[in-house]
Amino acid sequence: MFIISGIILSGGKGERIGGKKPFRIFKGKYLINYPSDILKSLKIPFTTVFAKNSVDIELEKKHMLTYGCSISFDLVENMGPLMGILCGMRVLNAKWFLVLPCDCPYITKKAVKTLISNIKFAERDNNLCIIPRHENGYIEPLFALYSRDSMPILNKIIMEQKNLSIRYFISHLNPKYINSKTLDESKKIFKNINTLDDLINCEE
Numbered sequence: 001m002f003i004i005s006g007i008i009l010s011g012g013k014g015e016r017i018g019g020k021k022p023f024r025i026f027k028g029k030y031l032i033n034y035p036s037d038i039l040k041s042l043k044i045p046f047t048t049v050f051a052k053n054s055v056d057i058e059l060e061k062k063h064m065l066t067y068g069c070s071i072s073f074d075l076v077e078n079m080g081p082l083m084g085i086l087c088g089m090r091v092l093n094a095k096w097f098l099v100l101p102c103d104c105p106y107i108t109k110k111a112v113k114t115l116i117s118n119i120k121f122a123e124r125d126n127n128l129c130i131i132p133r134h135e136n137g138y139i140e141p142l143f144a145l146y147s148r149d150s151m152p153i154l155n156k157i158i159m160e161q162k163n164l165s166i167r168y169f170i171s172h173l174n175p176k177y178i179n180s181k182t183l184d185e186s187k188k189i190f191k192n193i194n195t196l197d198d199l200i201n202c203e204e
């Protein structure tokens with residue numbers, strides 16, 4: 001069993017960017033390549049979870065071949081990131097899952113390593129997830145670690161379909177919150193690309 005495996009969430013509608021978000025080009029690379037390159041360089045195996053109905057099966061297959069990762073698809077459409085996380089967990093044999101969005105081109109190796117360095121404390125304190133939190137209280141649950149022990153809880157939440165918010169899921173996990181600045185003083189790594197303007201206008 002790998003201790004850590006990655007789940008890259010790539011199955012959102014991407015409405016604000018006009019669809020096909022993972023394969024939008026940002027500074028010469030597909031958006032999805034940024035988190036994928038970091039995971040590859042850290043030798044963390046991962047799966048990329050696309051929407052139930054493929055947006056472009058050729059590009060999705062090419063992504064799989066480029067990175068030697070697996071690709072997964074949401075079992076049910078339009079259920080949001082929790083469905084993506086569960087579908088990723090189902091195909092990975094890991095103790096901890098590193099969940100990342102597909103639209104985080106400023107991600108760094110250092111940030112991922114720092115996040116991972118908290119696992120030993122989470123295991124000591126029985127925290128089933130490790131979530132970056134900003135000073136203003138805002139949390140980053142899609143740039144976070146989840147223990148395998150959170151999987152039955154997530155499964156139950158999805159089966160019940162009562163509340164599919166990620167905050168509801170986390171509320172069952174005794175989260176370890178870590179100061180977002182320990183991952184990146186500038187906090188730029190958390191910047192997501194959501195619109196066509198973001199694709200063009202993001203400064204260096």
Ligand SMILES: Nc1nc2c(ncn2[C@@H]2O[C@H](COP(=O)(O)OP(=O)(O)OP(=O)(O)O)[C@@H](O)[C@H]2O)c(=O)[nH]1
Pocket residue numbers: 009010011012013014015016017021049050051074077078079080081083084085100101102103142192194
């Ligand atoms: N697998 C999967 N991933 C999702 C789902 N919804 C959102 N995501 C991913 O979660 C991350 C954050 O989502 P958003 O920033 O809202 O992106 P989005 O939903 O694609 O874009 P908008 O439609 O413009 O909100 C992105 O990496 C999305 O691809 C989903 O239902 N399934």
Ligand SMILES: [Mg+2]
Pocket residue numbers: 012013014
């Ligand atoms: Mg969305």
